[in-house]
Amino acid sequence: DAEITQSPRHKITETGRQVTLACHQTWNHNxxxxxxxxxxxxxxxxxxxxxxxxxxxxxxxxxxxxSRSNTEDLPLTLESAASSQTSVYFCASSSTGSTGELxxxxxxxxxxx
Amino acid sequence: KQEVxxxxxxxxxxxxxxLVLNCSFTDSAIYNLQWFRQDPGKGLTSLLLxxxxxxEQTSGRLNASLDKSSGRSTLYIAASQPGDSAxxxxxxxxGTDKLIFGTGTRLQVFP
Numbered sequence: 001d002a003e004i005t006q007s008p009r010h011k012i013t014e015t016g017r018q019v020t021l022a023c024h025q026t027w028n029h030n031x032x033x034x035x036x037x038x039x040x041x042x043x044x045x046x047x048x049x050x051x052x053x054x055x056x057x058x059x060x061x062x063x064x065x066x067s068r069s070n071t072e073d074l075p076l077t078l079e080s081a082a083s084s085q086t087s088v089y090f091c092a093s094s095s096t097g098s099t100g101e102l103x104x105x106x107x108x109x110x111x112x113x
Numbered sequence: 114k115q116e117v118x119x120x121x122x123x124x125x126x127x128x129x130x131x132l133v134l135n136c137s138f139t140d141s142a143i144y145n146l147q148w149f150r151q152d153p154g155k156g157l158t159s160l161l162l163x164x165x166x167x168x169e170q171t172s173g174r175l176n177a178s179l180d181k182s183s184g185r186s187t188l189y190i191a192a193s194q195p196g197d198s199a200x201x202x203x204x205x206x207x208g209t210d211k212l213i214f215g216t217g218t219r220l221q222v223f224p
Contacts, residue, residue: 035214042117042202042214043157056210090156099144099206104156 002027006091006105014113019078021108023091031094032074033102034058034066036087043090049074081112115140115207119215126193126222134188134218136203141181144206148177148188151200151217160201161188193222 004025013019025032030051035043045058047066055066063085065077078085089108094100116139126132136146145164149157161170161177163186169178176189190197202217 040216042216043204044214045212092157099212101159101162102147102149102157102204102212103159106156107154 004091004093004103004105006089006108008108009106010109012111012113013081015081015083017081019081019110021076021078021089021091021110023074023076023105024072025091025093025103025105026072027093027095027103028071029093029095029103030071031096031100032068033092033094034064034074034076035090035092036060037090037107038087046076046089047074078110081110083112086110086112115205115211115213117203117205117213117215119201119203119218121218122216123219124221126220128193128195128222128224130193130222132190132193132220134190134201134220136186136188136205136215138184138186138205138213140207141184142207143181144208146177146179146186146206147204148175148186149202149204151202153199157202190220193220195222195224198222 007022033048034046037043044060049055049068091105092102118137147162148160151157163170163179174191179186198221200217200219204214
């Protein structure tokens with residue numbers, strides 16, 4: 001069965017360190033998204049990609065970057081982790097952009113101390 | 114500002130009850146609306162997607178309705194079961210690149 005997997009599922013890091021969260025999907029979807037989920041804010045879009053070599057900033061992109069070198073993967077990098085980036089991060093993919101049915105990974109819980 | 118609101122934030126009902134979850138949005142010019150389920154520590158699972166031209170969608174015991182003019186959608190769950198306990202989120206597409214999520218309703222169905 002096609003799926004979308006995230007790793008690591010849990011990570012603790014220190015302020016200032018670089019962190020990369022991996023996202024791998026086997027749906028063969030062109031469209032991939034990164035969201036963060038915080039209490040009281042719902043899910044907010046960080047970055048998204050509509051295909052290889054395409055990346056776009058979302059609502060809360062400051063301090064994050066992504067790269068898309070193939071269809072399956074969209075890693076999310078925190079260049080210099082900050083305590084405000086403690087959150088649960090979700091990767092999602094879709095065959096028809098943000099207006100189509102979204103398939104989510106199980107999330108990566110990041111704690112920045 | 115385009116916003117999506119879900120009230121109540123939490124709901125507790127006995128098994129077997131029919132229930133309605135609410136989602137309201139501030140801009141009637143929507144592309145579509147999705148309802149998701151999220152179990153604790155898990156990702157989101159899409160339940161129903163309603164296009165702006167549709168009034169409702171049904172899947173098993175779930176029925177979602179859409180009233181663009183009043184800026185509201187409801188998710189109706191028939192004959193609720195303990196296994197329905199989860200957080201339910203709605204998300205509204207206000208355009209091809211803008212999907213806004215509500216903060217969810219946490220549902221508990223007790224035996």
